[in-house]
Amino acid sequence: MQNVTLNVQGMSCGHCVKSVEGSVGALAGVDQVKVNLEEGLVEVAFDEAQVTLDQIKETIDDQGYDIK
Numbered sequence: 120m121q122n123v124t125l126n127v128q129g130m131s132c133g134h135c136v137k138s139v140e141g142s143v144g145a146l147a148g149v150d151q152v153k154v155n156l157e158e159g160l161v162e163v164a165f166d167e168a169q170v171t172l173d174q175i176k177e178t179i180d181d182q183g184y185d186i187k
Contacts, residue, residue: 120150123172125161129184130154138182146170146178 130139136154139161143152148169153162163175176186 120164121167121172122162122164123175125163125176125179126187127154127159127161127179127184128187130156130159132156135184139179139184142178142182143175146174149175 127139130136133156136156139154140152143149143161143163146165148166149163150166151162151164154160155162161179165172165175179186
């Protein structure tokens with residue numbers, strides 16, 4: 120299991136949190152997703168044998184948010 124914290128810009132409300140948590144959480148291999156809206160951080164625990172960090176980043180990008 121790998122843990123990563125991503126700096127994500129563009130999230131501003133509860134809908135943003137649900138969008139990111141729902142889309143990333145739906146990926147096979149993702150165990151946990153936590154969004155800290157105030158700090159613009161997304162913490163993800165995932166199994167790198169099932170999903171890559173690039174796939175997670177792409178999923179966040181597809182929701183309309185920028186990863187820095």
